[in-house]
Amino acid sequence: MARERSGRTVAHLVLATRLKVLREAAGLSLKQAAAALGAHPATVRRIEQAQTSLDVGQVSALLAAYGAARAETDDFLGKLASANAPGWWHPWRAVMDPWQLDLMSVESAAGIVRTWEPALVPALLRTPSYARAVDDVLRPDLSPAAKDRRTDLLIQRQERLRTQQTRIWAVMSAAALYTRVGAPGIMAEQLQVLRAVAERPDVTLQIHPLDGPPHALTGKPPLTLFRVEVPEISDHVVREGGLAGTADVWDAPDTVTAYRLLLDYSCATALHPDKSKEVLDLS
Incomplete structure (x- = not known):
């Protein structure tokens, strides 16, 4: 059976994977990351699997929880803005x-x-x-x-x-x-x-x-x-x-x-x- 997909762009998939890498590098569990959002761990899992849109507020909170440097945060949010723009099609x-x-x-x-x-x-x-x-x-x-x-x-x-x-x-x-x-x-x-x-x-x-x-x-x-x-x-x-x-x-x-x-x-x-x-x- 075909896997159900979310319709996220390639750029979203790349950024979602990057969030997961940052969380794991920070040594945080899904539960701990979810606490930074005041959300359920399933929410973070869906974000990391690009099964939902990447919200600027949620992403900023996660990056802060992961200890991302200012330059890395600015770079991530800049790429997120581009990813959220409509595709050429x-x-x-x-x-x-x-x-x-x-x-x-x-x-x-x-x-x-x-x-x-x-x-x-x-x-x-x-x-x-x-x-x-x-x-x-x-x-x-x-x-x-x-x-x-x-x-x-x-x-x-x-x-x-x-x-x-x-x-x-x-x-x-x-x-x-x-x-x-x-x-x-x-x-x-x-x-x-x-x-x-x-x-x-x-x-x-x-x-x-x-x-x-x-x-x-x-x-x-x-x-x-x-x-x-x-x-x-x-x-x-x-x-x-x-x-x-x-x-x-x-x-x-x-x-x-x-x-x-x-x-x-x-x-x-x-x-x-x-x-x-x-x-x-x-x-």
């Missing part, structure tokens, strides 16, 4: 799926994003027209305006990942190359862009050919794994659901490792990136 929150709201901060801090797509072009490699056409089919519950906003968001995600030099490693089925999405011109543009994207140094694209044998991800729904280069943050994996807009999200190490191995096994049997480029050239 805030203007699009109304059209985002709940799991996207929860994971956007993780994606925005990711050093590598690995993804599997069984039937379509991976989302992070889609053109705006292709992405809009996919939503037209898969998201009939959304208004045209909402679909347009979601396309705008995807463009922003792609641009920001490239700017922050996040590596994208995608594995897909060749079936996507022959599945017509939208008008013929949309598919032609998508294939042209996919060929160009495959040449980028920050993108690794592998394809499972139509006449290939079953592999580790055969029959599996779309899957994305985020790796964040921050010690306090676990890797996260997203498995999109059968219902539109739903997904399971995990960050438990055992579960993430199991899915990472599936990606590894699938990539090991997919075409080499150079051979995948040849498939694109022939499509």
Whole structure:
């Protein structure tokens, strides 16, 4: 089962972990720290696990109880102010799926994003027209305006990942190359862009050919794994659901490792990136 998450940003998670480290360095128990707040120990536990927002007053009281120096307190509160500011994706929150709201901060801090797509072009490699056409089919519950906003968001995600030099490693089925999405011109543009994207140094694209044998991800729904280069943050994996807009999200190490191995096994049997480029050239 997916772990229930709080929707805190990566910056909140880092600061929460730092509070725990400071408490332990001060030799205080949860009960003793809670006494400084006049609260139950469970409150401090929730703060340290980023299961609740970080209140400036509570944080200041905890830092004082832990004997934090003035400079350290000022630095912590300054970072807290930045963490409490809305994420760049805030203007699009109304059209985002709940799991996207929860994971956007993780994606925005990711050093590598690995993804599997069984039937379509991976989302992070889609053109705006292709992405809009996919939503037209898969998201009939959304208004045209909402679909347009979601396309705008995807463009922003792609641009920001490239700017922050996040590596994208995608594995897909060749079936996507022959599945017509939208008008013929949309598919032609998508294939042209996919060929160009495959040449980028920050993108690794592998394809499972139509006449290939079953592999580790055969029959599996779309899957994305985020790796964040921050010690306090676990890797996260997203498995999109059968219902539109739903997904399971995990960050438990055992579960993430199991899915990472599936990606590894699938990539090991997919075409080499150079051979995948040849498939694109022939499509």
